[in-house]
Amino acid sequence: MPVVAGRRQALQSMGRTAVMRIKIRQLQAFREVVRNGSITSAAHALGLSQPTVSNLIIGLENELGVTLFQRIHKRLVPTQDARKFFAEVDRTFNSIEQLSSTANRLHTKxxxxxxxxxxxxxxxxxxxxxxxxxxxxxxxxxxxxxxxxxxxxxxxxxxxxxxxxxxxxxxxxxxxxxxxxxTSEYVCVLPKGHRLVALDSLDPADLRDEVVILLSRRHEERFEIVDSFRKVGVDLIGLVETGALTGACAFTSAGLGVTVLDAIVARGYPDSNLVIRPFRPAIRxxxxxxxxxxxxxxxxxxxxxxxxxxxxxxxxxxxxxxxxxxx
Structure with a gap:
């Protein structure tokens, strides 16, 4: 057998052996540590002791031959290798959980x-x-x-x-x-008793001196809202940003500012302390x-x-x- 081919076959064999040694419990521990950011929280989620989870992670690192976590400010932060590995592990467990749900539905008819x-x-x-x-x-x-x-x-x-x-x-x-x-339109949400409640509709100029609670940057619609202010030369005063749509309503109700968001959310938020006005020009x-x-x-x-x-x-x-x- 040629040397190169023999070496390739040996490496492939070693890879198969390493994969076979990885235990499901190690993968479960790894997944929970990434999710929770600590051995303690992962142990609680799995119903195991902290030393057991630590040993499972050490064993997995030994099998893979890579470092999976770095300790930064008392938190375990996944390395780049760990993040790549986690994507596959998480996808696999999600598929297993979906399969389990399907099997259960078949069983329960x-x-x-x-x-x-x-x-x-x-x-x-x-x-x-x-x-x-x-x-x-x-x-x-x-x-x-x-x-x-x-x-x-x-x-x-x-x-x-x-x-x-x-x-x-x-x-x-x-x-x-x-x-x-x-289709839906954006509306302006105000706390009851706010001075702008007297207006039938509101535009960016009306909100010039107001603290506006914004959606976080992961929301595509945030940028349309910000652009509507920029187009008329109004600088936004933003002290709170939130990834939760309902959070914008909750913070407004608490008097932290006003917000502009989809009417679907605003109309469905159950809070009698909020007043809704159309936002103009309309953003659809x-x-x-x-x-x-x-x-x-x-x-x-x-x-x-x-x-x-x-x-x-x-x-x-x-x-x-x-x-x-x-x-």
Missing amino acids: SSAWLNVVLPQSFVVNIVPQALARLRKSHPGIGVTLEFLPTRDAIDYAASGEWDLTIARLPATHRGLDVKPLM NQFGLLLEKGGEMSAEAEIFLQAIVETVSDLSRDFEGIHNLEG
Whole structure:
């Protein structure tokens, strides 16, 4: 056998042996340490002692031949190798958990289970009502929900593994068809008793001297809001930024400032201390259904989509800034 070929075969054999020595418990410990940032929290999550988790991590590092964590300011920070490894480990465990859920549904004779991706703004108002409709008309259909930004929703829809995907538009992908469904507008949310409540609508100039609670940079719509102020030369005064849409309402209710966000969220937030006014010039969100090209939804997905359609139709009659589904 040639030396190079023999060496390659030996290395491949060593790799297979190393992989076979990795234990599921080591991977579980690694996953929880990355998630929680400490041995203590990981041990609590797994129901193990701290020394046991530490030994599992040490054993995994020995098998892989790499350092997985660095201790920085009393926290265990994953190395670059660990982050890459975690992505695969987490994906594997998620698949196993999904498989377990599927097996359980087969065992319990559940009629159907839907995997659904929706915009985060739907969680406050649209989804609870749509689920109530679904439960009433088809109590045997179960639902797993993910609330994702458009860039992630596109990937989920293109994977073909999700039954229903709705995302904020635009959403472009050569493997997807996009069907517009609905539009909404941004509104200004104020605490009751605020001086600007007297106005019928508000624009950036009205908010010139106000502290504006902004969405964090991971929200695509944040940049449209900021641009609306920049276009008219108004400097935003921002002391609080939040990744949680409902957080913007909660902070406004506490008197920390005012906020501008989607009417879907504002109209669904249950707080009598808040007053909502239209924001001008209008900033519109459009939402659409993402489908694999040539693909079709299951009958159960069609049923849940119809529940969403009916919910939005009701909301559009009750609240300004939320509009009927488009054809």
